[in-house]
Amino acid sequence: MPNVYTPQTITLFVVAIVFAAMILFAIILTRRRSSGLNIEKYRSDWLKVENSLSSSNLMTYQMAILNADKLLDRALKDLGVSGETMGDRLKASSSRFSDINQVWTVHKLRNRIAHETDVHINLIVAKKAIYVYKKSLKDLGAI
Numbered sequence: 098m099p100n101v102y103t104p105q106t107i108t109l110f111v112v113a114i115v116f117a118a119m120i121l122f123a124i125i126l127t128r129r130r131s132s133g134l135n136i137e138k139y140r141s142d143w144l145k146v147e148n149s150l151s152s153s154n155l156m157t158y159q160m161a162i163l164n165a166d167k168l169l170d171r172a173l174k175d176l177g178v179s180g181e182t183m184g185d186r187l188k189a190s191s192s193r194f195s196d197i198n199q200v201w202t203v204h205k206l207r208n209r210i211a212h213e214t215d216v217h218i219n220l221i222v223a224k225k226a227i228y229v230y231k232k233s234l235k236d237l238g239a240i
Contacts, residue, residue: 134175139239142168143231150223158223159210165230166207169200172239194236199229 146168149161166183173186180186183204191197203226209216218226234240 133177134172134237134239136239139168139172139234143234143240146230147227150220150227153220155217155219158218158220159216161223162203162207162210162218162226162230165227166204168239169230169233169237172234172237175239176237194233196229196232200233203229 142164146161146165149157149164170183170186173180173183173190176190178186178190180189187197187200187204194200206218206222206226210218231240
């Protein structure tokens, strides 16, 4: 009876195992990349935020910032980032953003708008904030 454990057989077996491991690894990476975010819905909602800046009404600037912040928070939740508040979720996901300090700045602006009565936002400030939110949503892969 011939020996089935020849060097060629062992090499073929090792190559087959390595190949199977590579395929399994590729499948795992692919599943992780599919974030579960409905990108078309996020893009549609984002266009509404951007279009609200076309008005000359100062209140729409504030609403644009509030809505952009809500959209960012929803993306963090949809990505499974844990935390009771948006601030908690930002802390837990800070490495996902290209500039977390800017994200914190616009989120704090949002908090001022939501909790203070004497906050006035002009178009320049609103556009800068909306730019940061857009960049943040891109960092997350939402838009």
